[in-house]
Amino acid sequence: MNKKIRILIGKPGLDGHDRGAKVIAAALRDAGFEVIYTGLHQLSESIVEAAIQEDVDIIGLSILSGAHMTIFPKILELLKQKNAEHIIVIGGGIIPEEDIKKLLKMGVKRIFTPGAPTNDIVDYIKSIIR
Amino acid sequence: MELLQRFLKGDKPAIARVITKIENGTDPKLLEEIFPHTGNAYFIGITGPPGAGKSSLVNAIVPKLLENNKKVGIIAVDPTSPFSGGALLGDRIRMNDLALNENVFIRSMATRGSLGGLASKTKDIALVLDAAGFDYVLIETVGVGQIELDIAQVCDTTVVVLVPESGDAIQAMKAGILEVADILVVNKGDRSGADRLILEMKFAFELRDEKINWQIPILKTVAIENQGIEKLASTVKFHKEYLERSGEIEIERKNKLVLRVNELIEEKIKTHLHNYIIDQKQLKKMIDKAYERKITPHYITDEIVKKMFLKKEV
Numbered sequence: 427m428n429k430k431i432r433i434l435i436g437k438p439g440l441d442g443h444d445r446g447a448k449v450i451a452a453a454l455r456d457a458g459f460e461v462i463y464t465g466l467h468q469l470s471e472s473i474v475e476a477a478i479q480e481d482v483d484i485i486g487l488s489i490l491s492g493a494h495m496t497i498f499p500k501i502l503e504l505l506k507q508k509n510a511e512h513i514i515v516i517g518g519g520i521i522p523e524e525d526i527k528k529l530l531k532m533g534v535k536r537i538f539t540p541g542a543p544t545n546d547i548v549d550y551i552k553s554i555i556r
Numbered sequence: 557m558e559l560l561q562r563f564l565k566g567d568k569p570a571i572a573r574v575i576t577k578i579e580n581g582t583d584p585k586l587l588e589e590i591f592p593h594t595g596n597a598y599f600i601g602i603t604g605p606p607g608a609g610k611s612s613l614v615n616a617i618v619p620k621l622l623e624n625n626k627k628v629g630i631i632a633v634d635p636t637s638p639f640s641g642g643a644l645l646g647d648r649i650r651m652n653d654l655a656l657n658e659n660v661f662i663r664s665m666a667t668r669g670s671l672g673g674l675a676s677k678t679k680d681i682a683l684v685l686d687a688a689g690f691d692y693v694l695i696e697t698v699g700v701g702q703i704e705l706d707i708a709q710v711c712d713t714t715v716v717v718l719v720p721e722s723g724d725a726i727q728a729m730k731a732g733i734l735e736v737a738d739i740l741v742v743n744k745g746d747r748s749g750a751d752r753l754i755l756e757m758k759f760a761f762e763l764r765d766e767k768i769n770w771q772i773p774i775l776k777t778v779a780i781e782n783q784g785i786e787k788l789a790s791t792v793k794f795h796k797e798y799l800e801r802s803g804e805i806e807i808e809r810k811n812k813l814v815l816r817v818n819e820l821i822e823e824k825i826k827t828h829l830h831n832y833i834i835d836q837k838q839l840k841k842m843i844d845k846a847y848e849r850k851i852t853p854h855y856i857t858d859e860i861v862k863k864m865f866l867k868k869e870v
Contacts, residue, residue: 429580430641430666455642460666465649472655476648479661481572510569 431555432482434462436473438501441491442466446518446540450486453544459551470497474504477513483555489519494529502533514554518542560589563688566627568661571688575663578680587680590687597629597686598796601707603697603736604717609743610696611650612779613717613788618654620789621692627659629685632696633678633707636666643667647696661690667698676823679710679816708736709815712805713795715739715788720749724756734760737772738795741788745776770798829864 435451437444444466451461462480464473477485489497498517505511517529518538526537535554538547562570574590577583602610614630621628632647643666654660663685665678678695685693697707708714716737721744734740740761742754757774773791777784799805842856 429582430668451644455637455644456640458641460636460643460645460664462645462648462664464655465646465652468652469656472652475568475656476662478569479572480645480664481569481576508569 431459431484431551432462432480433459433484433486433551434464434473434477434480434482435486435488436464436468436476437466437488438468438470438473438497439489439491439493440467441489441493443490444488446490447488450488450518450544450547453548454551457548457552459548470500470504474501474508474510477505478508478510482513484514484516484551487515487517487519489517489521492520494519494521495525498529498534499532516551518547560586563590564593566689571661571684572663574688575681575684578684579665579677587683590684593687594683595686597682597690597693598713599682599686599693599695599711600792601695601697601711601714601736602717603707603714604741604743605719605722606698608717608719608722609777609779610717611647613715613741613743613777613785614647614694614696615651615653616777616779616782616785617789617792618651618660618694620785621694621792622657622659625659626691627689628661628692628694629688629690630654630660630662630694630696631665631678631681631685632662633665633667633698635698636668641668661685661688676819678707682710705736709812712799712808713738713792715741715792717741717743718753718757719744720747720753722753724753738770739788739791740772740774741777741784742774743777743779745784746778746781750776769802770795 433454435447435454437447447463451463454461462476462482464476473485473487485501487497487501494517498515501515505513505515514535515533516536516538517534520540521529521537529537536550559570559573563574574586577586602614604610611632618628618630630651632645632651634643634645634647636643645664645666647664648655648662651662654662663681665681668677682693682695695707695711714736716734716739718740719742740757742750742757744750754774754776761772761774775784775788775791777788779785799808842851842859845851846853846856
């Protein structure tokens with residue numbers, strides 16, 4: 427069997443800092459995942475639609491703009507509307523501790539903050555998908 | 557509702573799931589079930605070297621194909637790393653204009669394993685989109701090697717994309733891509749060298765052995781500026797009409813089925829060969845002998861093949 431972990435890495439909103447997202451995308455590729463990278467300035471709607479069409483297991487959002495409290499709930503809501511709640515949402519970026527707590531409560535599975543080793547992210551994803 | 561029913565209604569999550577199942581080979585019955593619903597879509601292949609602008613060209617041409625309420629499915633293939641088995645699928649970056657269109661479905665595919673994996677699965681997934689009711693199915697290939705020729709075997713119209721930087725016409729003739737082209741596009745046509753390449757390609761085509769009546773058009777585009785796209789779309793449609801009018805489409809599609817069957821036979825034999833038929837222990841012994849120059853690789857091959865055909869089950 428050829429089951430591969432498929433993950434969409436998205437950069438929603440107006441923030442143009444994609445270095446982190448690219449580092450993560452490359453690390454996940456090197457870990458043997460199929461990584462769909464959608465590029466900068468994505469609408470939440472486009473990300474969710476892409477995730478559905480690509481039938482990914484997981485969405486990873488990189489947000490450094492401070493808009494995380496708007497974008498994460500929107501993505502979760504859209505997934506719900508489209509009957510795609512089985513897709514796990516994780517994230518990374520500059521996100522304060524107290525916001526992380528709120529986001530986890532809303533249904534974001536995990537938030538990684540700057541300095542998180544890529545190995546940890548890979549291991550985490552493997553642990554929840556397998 | 558059953559997955560298949562939702563699929564046939566054009567439900568996107570269902571289409572996505574069927575593709576995954578076919579790609580992973582987890583449900584062998586599925587292809588049989590959808591196959592009777594195929595045969596209606598028109599397959600267009602977009603191929604050419606990396607960086608030629610294939611994704612940008614797809615992004616530009618699809619809106620033209622969507623006219624008259626048509627639906628377009630896109631398969632964008634990117635390479636799997638032979639080292640990690642992972643893949644970075646980035647064709648969507650350049651297809652953002654299409655992402656939210658109701659009548660468009662985009663699926664990125666990694667080439668995965670080697671044993672005929674890419675070509676084979678891509679062809680099956682093209683059938684999935686056909687069955688799902690898309691009028692046009694666009695297949696955008698990786699851009700390197702033999703696989704291109706393989707993909708051309710399923711497409712009714714194959715568009716080969718070159719750029720001025722691709723080198724001269726001799727490079728293109730070496731690569732063997734001219735044989736598969738129904739339409740040739742020189743993209744990034746605003747760069748220096750574009751007109752020279754077009755002229756060279758015209759000469760190159762004159763040298764071709766003309767066995768068919770279709771004169772291969774050579775078009776100039778600047779995909780990101782939307783230049784030449786109208787002409788490209790109408791040329792694709794013209795090729796479609798040509799195939800239909802001349803009756804070539806039926807002959808071609810039957811030929812393609814023959815090629816497909818041959819390919820599947822090869823694949824099946826390869827898999828069996830590797831999984832069951834070759835006795836690995838014995839092979840190792842023979843390899844040791846070949847290493848000592850006592851027997852040739854050809855001898856080993858003959859021994860294995862002889863044994864293979866004595867076996868009852870293949």
